[in-house]
Amino acid sequence: MLAIGFTLLLLASIGPQSPIAPIAPGSVQNEAALAAEQQALDARKAGNNDEALAILLQAQKSSPENPRLLYDLGILEDEMHLYQDADATLAHLQKIDPANPSISYAVARVKLDLGQLGPAEENMQAYLKGRPDDASAHYGLGRIYQQGLELEKAKAEFERSIALQPVQTEGYYQLGDIALEQHDYTGAVADFSKTLERNPKHGGALAGTGIAYFRQKQYDKAEGEYRKVLETVSTNKTAKFNLADALIKQSKAEDANKLLAILNVKETETGLRSKAIYNQGVILTQQKKLEESIEAYKETLRLNPGDQEARENLQKALLELKKKNPPKKQEEKKKQEQKQQPKPKISPRDAQQQLKLLEQKEKQVQERLQKNLRTGNAQPKDW
16 A cells, blocks of 8 residues: 655745834925825825835935935835835935834834844834834734744744734734644634634634644544635635645545646646645545556656655555556566567578587487497486
């Protein structure tokens, strides 16, 4: 029986949802800059971030040292995932006004997005010195610690954030995420439940609950949570993959294969597609369709040559197939090949030599027979 392995994907944690600190630095220095700030704000409200960015960049050319314009530009660049640009903008702003806490808060967010955890912590701590009761800042510091895998420190900050602002959802969500990391699946379900009490359609909490149930082998409950994710976002590929896993564990191979087939055909991300094909191979193995499962494992390895589970299952499937269909005996195969091969032609000289050898052997046999008749001794046949 082949060893069966399943791959489970964890939905990416939702990033910090805390608001930007409310105190903006400096004051607008002229009416043109004020008008540009308002135009950019209106564009952002209308969902036109590209237009807002263009307005702020143009205004900055006229007022390159304007703190409010730089602040708004840095925040917008961060929200548009232009992290390097945001970092440069806010670094320039911080030189102009190094003691402003709002700038420290904004810089900390960008540094976190860039994965620069040391500067992120330093700036968030600087902000908290002046505003120790800001729930969003404690949440942000918790995310910094969480990304650095300092999970106990992260938990303490999330709990502090919740104590300051009990109605929030994200602090509970991150506590659930940490519980998953620490294999505390009961605690994870409890924290995710508190998130869902406040936001029943929170995709991360629904998916996290499903993962916690899956790891506790409560596959029917995991299935229910993944279906809720898809009810919220029907195109969520990771939820489809995880739902297929839960269905496989419940021996619902046909339903699982439909989901995996969609990911196999439509998925462009190599990692997810290779995992989907691998699990299709597992289903085919369970169904004793060895030839098809072998092809699935081969395709998995083409997409991801480092997949050790696929490599091991491929080898086991090949051995199973060999046992099922043993090859013909080598000797029989050789005999068959020999029959099919034409006899080699020999030269007249070689033929004459072989004839002389045969005559010599015949003479020796006749001499032994005559000798045996004379002595009366029986000898075994000389073949």
